[in-house]
Amino acid sequence: MRGLRRWWDDTAGGLPATFWYLWSGLLINRAGAFALLFLSLYLTAARGAPPSLAGLVVGAYGIGGAAGTLLGGVLADRWGRRATLLAAHLVAAGLMATLAFSTHLAVIAALATLVGVAHSMPSPAFVAAIVDVVPEARRSRAFNLQFWAFNLGMAVASLLAGVLAEASFTALFLVDAGATLAAAVVIALKVPETLGRRPALTPRAAVGRRPGLHTALTDRTFLAFVGLTFLLAVLTMQTSTIMPLAMRADGLRPSAYGLVVALGGALIVAGQLFVPRLIEPYRKSTVLAVSTGLMALGFGTLTVADGLPLYLGAAVVWTAGQMLAAPPNAQINADLAPPELRARYQSVFYLTFPAASFVAPALGGLSLEHLGERHWLVVGALGLLAAAGHLLAGPPRESRVAALRAAAAEPVRSAR
Structure with missing residues (x-):
């Protein structure tokens, strides 16, 4: 028992409460992020799209993801980590709920692109917030736990997605939206803003730097x-x-x-x-x-x-x-x-x-x-x-x- 407690202290001890709320939000987010795993199947089986068009729509989600990654980084440094996380999760939940009832392929493609943006925005904010609140000596362990939560959530998502897809594609998107909204609630209630006042640049650091x-x-x-x-x-x-x-x-x-x-x-x-x-x-x-x-x-x-x-x-x-x-x-x-x-x-x-x-x-x-x-x-x-x-x-x-x-x-x- 002592050995197990010592291992846990070495693995996760000393991490602040804010980290664990961020970790919980990430785990809930990933465990519910399963609708896009079946997007191509949904388009071909439920909406009658040819495979080539389904591939383009999935690609549009990826393009949106690249844009969302950059946008999330800029907003997290300007608005703050918490504000960016909340905005991204709330927008993503609304888009997923809309996607559940959309039937026109052009609308679905546009929504998939926007979902890609909203899904990718939190990543820079999550990591920046972890760095803000976790002491440097504990960050390696914090990032290890983050990676573990991401994979655990994806494993859960893969199992749930198959069951829900068999029952109803509409339910697939709605449960995804609900999980995203639940992550937003955790962040809203428990995660404070971690972005402090911008540190003044020292003369040495300011030379040649355009923020x-x-x-x-x-x-x-x-x-x-x-x-x-x-x-x-x-x-x-x-x-x-x-x-x-x-x-x-x-x-x-x-x-x-x-x-x-x-x-x-x-x-x-x-x-x-x-x-x-x-x-x-x-x-x-x-x-x-x-x-x-x-x-x-x-x-x-x-x-x-x-x-x-x-x-x-x-x-x-x-x-x-x-x-x-x-x-x-x-x-x-x-x-x-x-x-x-x-x-x-x-x-x-x-x-x-x-x-x-x-x-x-x-x-x-x-x-x-x-x-x-x-x-x-x-x-x-x-x-x-x-x-x-x-x-x-x-x-x-x-x-x-x-x-x-x-x-x-x-x-x-x-x-x-």
């Missing part, structure tokens, strides 16, 4: 990290875009693909909470290099995979890499952001995921078609390239973080 997205988009150290994260996201997207095609080519049934995906989700839910203690003694760049190396090994193994056992074994390897990468990835992103531009930096960082969701299937499909199983060698090479990049970029990143901390401490020393 806004321009700063994040011209920060070379940060953009190098974003580029490496984009490679990691491209690897991660293989499981939902190219791997199903490869498994079908190997004669495996859709149920086999579902088993591989379920195994990855189960590993994350069962093991993610143990990751912070495991990686704590090591430098973040080393952990990220090992994690992307594991992902390279896992996906590279698919070159010789022709049956379900090898796919399951490879999934264990690349899921371990994903689990190791989550806390340091989020921590570095938070460390590199100036406090007054925290949410904007988050929004640029989160653009890597919609970008990867486009690049992975577009180029991956061509690669699989022309290279066959050798496609997985290319994916493995990308992972090794990212691993080497993290080792090379680690020292400059650490120097940059130290400089930002020194600049943040300078006004305090001057006041004293």
